[in-house]
Amino acid sequence: MKTNAERIRAVSATAATRAAATGLAVMAALAGTAPISPTAAQDPRVDELVATVQDTIIRLREHIHQYPELGNREFNTAALVADHLRALGFDEVHTGIAHTGVVGILRGGLPGPVVAVRADMDALPVTEMTPYAFRSTVRTTYLGQEVGVSHACGHDIHVAVQLGVASVLAGMRDELPGTVKFIFQPAEEGPPPGEDGGARMMVAEGVLQDPAPSAIFGLHSFAEMEVGKVGFTSGPALAAVDHFKIRILGLQSHGAAPHLGIDPIVMASQAVSAFQTIRSRNLPPLEPSVVTVGIIRGGTRFNIIPHVVEMEGTVRTYNPDVRDAVEQRMGEILAGITAAGGGTYELDYDRGTPATINDPALGERMLPTLARVVGEENVVDLDPTMGGEDFAYFANEVPGFFFRLGQVIPGGTSGGHHTPDFQADNSAVPVGIRAMTNLLLDYLKSARAASE
Structure with missing residues (x-):
């Protein structure tokens, strides 16, 4: 598995290679048309x-x-x-x-x-x-x-x-x-x-x-x-369109006794915030990307810490290496947050339209x-x-x-x-x-x- 630094170098190198290849392709195509x-x-x-x-x-x-x-x-x-x-x-x-x-x-x-x-x-x-x-x-x-x-x-x-x-x-x-x-x-x-x-x-x-x-x-x-x-x-x-679904699992407990449970809402909240650092801290600043969580579902009553929180959202990118890096980093963030919070997670990442x-x-x-x-x-x-x-x-x-x-x-x-x-x-x-x-x-x- 690549480190963040390795991913960034790969993204930058691929972008440079693609730009050079595109320029050659354009010149060749125009020469014959x-x-x-x-x-x-x-x-x-x-x-x-x-x-x-x-x-x-x-x-x-x-x-x-x-x-x-x-x-x-x-x-x-x-x-x-x-x-x-x-x-x-x-x-x-x-x-x-x-x-x-x-x-x-x-x-x-x-x-x-x-x-x-x-x-x-x-x-x-x-x-x-x-x-x-x-x-x-x-x-x-x-x-x-x-x-x-x-x-x-x-x-x-x-x-x-x-x-x-x-x-x-x-x-x-x-x-x-x-x-x-x-x-x-x-x-x-x-x-x-x-x-x-x-x-x-x-x-x-x-x-x-x-x-x-x-x-x-x-x-x-x-x-x-x-x-x-x-x-x-x-x-x-127009960007590549990916769709992700996440389940963060904790342990249900009374809202007045959070120490007896494992709160998936807290972990989900931390994950949503941490996802925004992928764009700002893990990728070259000129590479466009978006990570949006559009759905959060969890809980049945105001005084119960639920067992599970579900989230859905979309990732938008242009560079295939950025696409890879975002998916990998989302998994790393979820693994770290749930390990620290005592929970577990499931990530279903579906790659859609390029x-x-x-x-x-x-x-x-x-x-x-x-x-x-x-x-x-x-x-x-x-x-x-x-x-x-x-x-x-x-x-x-x-x-x-x-x-x-x-x-x-x-x-x-x-x-x-x-x-x-x-x-x-x-x-x-x-x-x-x-x-x-x-x-x-x-x-x-x-x-x-x-x-x-």
């Missing part, structure tokens, strides 16, 4: 087709929003998606992938590479409180409780945008230089307990094979950005497209966040480009993601369609040119 000019002419047919399909797509968005479905239960949403792709004359439409996922293959009339685009379909167990006429009133049973269901994270926007892109590209397939694989993913928010799902399961089932894309694109609506703007983070963009890394070379290559479509002044350079996104599983396999789509009308408001008053305006949909369609077209054209 046709650049995209920020002033390149935009295909007028894209805007014409977006104008033609946007009303239909917005109606689909409203329907999906009004009838949301939780992860691995997106049966009706998946059926709507598959029917739409078939109606467009897609070459292949596959369903039932990773439970409810849908994949459509659109082959262009010209030879060229394969590129993928992904949208997530699932909703959240959140009761909607928006003023929309098409707000969700759906209720279901989740973890044994009756809850409302809503698209409180914008996945209805994502599906609608991708259906719009499918409609536009199908309308110009004769001049499409390559193949586009459309991936509609279930359970981005996580599958139900005891089930697998999401991007990890889609990758395991071979969604990035036959045909294999050379890059993948995705987007996420953003409640802190106005319609017409897009945001991008080069390199590390960090989402925007491929630096692909980002440099494609950012001019976004600038051309929405205007350079409307492309926002976003800082990395400690939120998570399982698009990472796709981007770990092939170069990925993941951007944010503004969703709030100027002067309007929206609640935060995962809240009852989360609002994404319909006017974001055509902006997203134009942006993603042009990204895919420019990628295919430049990749084809580079291979000639």
